[in-house]
Amino acid sequence: MKSTTRTLAAAVLTGVAAAMGAAAPAVAADTVPVPVPLDGVEKSLNVQLPKVGGELPLATPGVPDGPRYVEGRLIPASVLPQVPFGAALPGLSAETPLPQVIGKGFDEAGLSVPAADLRTLTPGLSVDTPLSAPNPEVFGLPTLKEPEAAVLTPLLQTAPTAALGLGSL
Template identity: 65%
Template sequence: MKSTTRGTLAAVLTCVAAAAGAAAATPAAAIATVPVPVPLNGVEKSLNVELPEIGGQIPLPMPGAPEGPRYVEGRLIPERVIPQLPVGAGLPGADVRAPVPEILGNGFNHVGLDAPASDLRTLGPGVALDAPLTAPNPENFGLPDPKLPQAGVLTPVLQTVPGAGLGLGQGL
């Protein structure tokens, strides 16, 4: 095989590997949303006025796999009897552009609000229990010792970082 053929083949394989890596990384980072446009064109034409352009995004919740129970030495019941259910989604987004008449000219300016959909990570509540007995005690002929029972509720978790931008600009 010629060196130019090998070089071309190496370049093609590198590009394919980079494209496959980018394609694999994109769905994990992207939020699954459904765009929701608000059609106001008919009202604009019937009233002969400039109306705001409104659109939004509604996120799709994606349930995850719950983290299973963890066995801890010295406990008869696993650490998380009822695990927390993770749900990944996003906060809804909005894009609004409203016309503002220009005082010194004939054109329209606009006020725009852009609040993109942002990631939202949640964990439902869970339960942690422990039995009123200890593990078998070799000093007590293999019988468990009594102890106080334990019960706890794992609090729900909500994590997000919303953002928005407000600005003025030319045109609509």
């Protein structure tokens, strides 16, 4: 391989690696900040307004569990698999000025509800036929049995938190 070809290949690989490295932080974000712009109202009315902002979650689907084959069944245990979704509950932050009763200036009341991780699983389905696996005792023919059907329940797990406080501005 010529040195120019090697240099060109190295430059292309370096560019691809740099592009992937630059795109990784944008994809890795779990939430998108959403500020509420109230600056124009503050200036036009000449008052202090609360500062409000939020966080919107980005849902990320996971990889569903594949079918699990169970001995003695003709159909896999999970016909319609449960799909995991990872996201976050929306967050909120608000700060509002409060006039002081004694002294000059303002106090501040603040509420912070950060985005909480949310783990979910979609409902799933598991069914089995009314026939058993081939039975060697009856010349390899399947025998009759009761059909089985089950709905796999959805899952929702989270642990939200909040903080309410007073402070000086």
